[in-house]
Amino acid sequence: MARWEPDARLRLVRAAVELYAEQGYEATTVAQVAERAGLTKATFFRHFPDKREVLFAGQEQHATLLADGAAAAPDAASPLEAVAAALDHTTASFPPEQRDFGPRLRAIVGSTDELRERAAFKRAHLIAALTDALHRRGIPDPTATLAAELGVEAFHRAYDRWSDGGGPSFGDLARAELQALHAAATALH
Amino acid sequence: MARWEPDARLRLVRAAVELYAEQGYEATTVAQVAERAGLTKATFFRHFPDKREVLFAGQEQHATLLADGAAAAPDAASPLEAVAAALDHTTASFPPEQRDFGPRLRAIVGSTDELRERAAFKRAHLIAALTDALHRRGIPDPTATLAAELGVEAFHRAYDRWSDGGGPSFGDLARAELQALHAAATALH
DNA sequence: CTCGTGATGAGACGATGTCTCATCACCGTA
């Protein structure tokens, strides 16, 4: 047994999701979240920089996975192929047993501008990380930025569809979304 | 003469830009901004919902202008032509005498995640407004979203170039950026 | 057993943002 009850961080995330869903994000204080997790306000802020981040911290690794996946693509891969490789590389983060987490989080985040704002920031962070990885492959702007935006758009669309239905795996959905977006992009006029 | 010193809102914006630039955004309190504007903290929050918005409130009309411009495009206009019309419709907001405002704002916003976050939110708002206007034209997804993202990307790139150099007008730059982005998008593979 | 380490608790603190009540200048109307 550990010195203290283990998984303090995970307990805080669970308590936050529960309380934000039960009584609303704004009506919930950090002290309440900490209390439900059996901790105090000070400890909450040791694990998360602010009240919002407790819902988004898990998405940090997505940026790393996308960048690593793009970097690991074959040298001969085109920009879009590198983006596809980046999406593939995140598939392991979406096991079937976590499908119900997405909609719950989406309902909370969508309830307040304060959280939508953080979501937009995280999205921009993903695009920046992927763009940077493509730059390292020698892909110039604006091609790198466009490919990255397409990839992150596909990522989110795939995540939404994966969360909702019980159908294809995340990897299959992401690939399909990227292809659909690419087709629509080349058909733009 | 008005009842009180006029232009309280504008005075607050000016005071905020000055102080945020002089001593940093985080080191500046709302009370300081209000004091420099000859007002009090309470009045600051009557004009702006929070400490950040004083830097971004002026961008609210851009969303309206983009949406109106897209809506006013000819019925026969393609998605990208509607986006071009939307960009054209914002040109009047960028008179030559305001060119120096952009870089100053950019330096402040770029200095803190808190402000970058708001900027990302505003960008998402622009995309959403433009996407919605394209939907009203009967353009389906994902074409509408892609065209809107391209348009907003062109908008920001044009604004950056317009702020920096003393060259072409904003309208010319926006048109050129949109064309360049479209060319890169159709060449994606 | 003792000491170091690291997570946590306790609580003070400044700042943000909200709220209520008072003030005060102007305006319309009698």
Add this chain to the structure above:
DNA sequence: TACGGTGATGAGACATCGTCTCATCACGAG
């Protein structure tokens, strides 16, 4: 002129956020 309505502002209390410092306590190494 007098009077009441209106709307922007001032004053200040208030809850909460987020930071900081110091104390506590469990464990592991020596």
